[in-house]
Amino acid sequence: MRTAMTVGSLALAAVMLSGLSAPAQASDVSARTGPDPSVTATATPNPGFNDNLSGVYIRTVRYGRHLRQRMDVWYRRDGVARPAVFIIHGGWWNSGDKHSMNSIVRGYAELGYTVFNINYRWSQDAPWPAQRVDALDAIFTARRHAQLFGFDPNRYAIVGFSAGGHIAASVGTYRDGLPGLRAVVGVSPVISPMTAFVDGDLGAAPEQQRLRKAAVALAGGCLPTQARCSKMWASMEVPWHASRGDAPMLTVHSQDEFVPPYHSELLKEQLARAGVAMNIRVVPGFQHSSALYREPGVAEGIQEWLATRLGRIPSAGGGQQ
Structure with a gap:
């Protein structure tokens, strides 16, 4: 149940955003007009693992020129076209690395998926929407080389x-x-940076204050209270971009974590208006992000939900799993 403070925070966020308009997103397209990214890195079976995952190769692919515009591809060379899962790590938009996701990535590779484990530019490298641009470029690169992977x-x-x-x-x-996108999962997702900004005011928990600062940094140091920053903050607000062609979504939150479930409730309301299904799962406790993913039943629930939307996974021999 929402507390009075929660309702007040959401109301304040709505008021602060009420004068903004969702900006056009054409600027994201320009990042995809450069030279074709490199896919020439050597593919080595399971580097860094003692217990080999049979038949799976790992290749690091450059999808842009920046050091962090890289992704690791876990794939099989059996000529079978498999559904894929793209993994995006957390880290306050200003830290973190794809290697922290290796155990989670391995789980999807074991299930038979092709897995793309993405790094992206941090907020100190480039402000929003650079992070969305990077994820899009990684996906477009993967789709261009789908047969290879x-x-x-x-x-x-x-x-x-x-x-x-x-x-x-x-x-x-x-x-x-997006073409081919069947499902999106968020584990402790920061759906609304504006809500994080409001919730992280003085007197909030240290993690919420840190998230507020991180959201401001993502906006290039631009405050939502400044008129010149309105388009930036509107662009960062996921609920404002819901539309009828969006993929179904599942989000998971801990009941008492610092990115509370009402972040997802804001998006679910807008997706429902567009006719897109969204499920929100709330787990007791306060675990966040990958720690929440490792709570009993969470990973299994996500994998089951994905399987119903991605369909059967071909086996190495061309059959179905």
């Missing part, structure tokens, strides 16, 4: 954690849907 470009999902959940949901609501 053995995946079906018309069957993929995105799973994002915390700040990575914000990026995943932003990609999921980009324009009127």
Whole structure:
């Protein structure tokens, strides 16, 4: 149940955003007009693992020129087109690395998916929407080379954690849907940076204050109270971009974590108006992001939900799992 403070925070956020208009998103397209990214890195079976995952190769792919515009691809060379899962790590938009997701990525590879584990530019490298641009470019690069990586470009999902959940949901609501995107999952996703800004005022928990500062940094140091910053903050607000072509979404929050479930409730309301299904799962406790993912039943529930939307996974011999 929402407290009076929660309702007040949401109301204040709504008032602060009421004068803004959702900006056009054409600026994201320009980042995809450069030279074709490199896919020439050497593919080595399971580097860094002692217990080999049979038949799976890992290749690091450059999808842009920046050091962090890289992704690791976990794939099989059996000529079978598999559904894919894109993983986006968290880290306050200003830290974190794809390698922290390796155990989670491995779980999806074991299930038979092709998995893309993405790094992206931090907020100190470039402000929003650079992070969404990077995720889009990674996806477009993967789809261009779908045959090389053995995946079906018309069957993929995105799973994002915390700040990575914000990026995943932003990609999921980009324009009127992306070709081939079947599902989006957010684990402790920061759906509304504006709500995080309001909730992180003086007197809030340290994590909420830190998230407020991180949201401001994502906006390039621009405060939502400044008129010149209105378009930036509107662009960062995922609920404002919901449309009928968006993929269905699942989000998971802990009841008492610092990114509370009402972040997702804001998006669910807007997606419902567009006729798009969204499920919100709330787990007791205060675990956040990957720690929440490891709570009993959470990973299994997400995997089951994805399986119903991505369909059967071909086996190495061409059959169905």
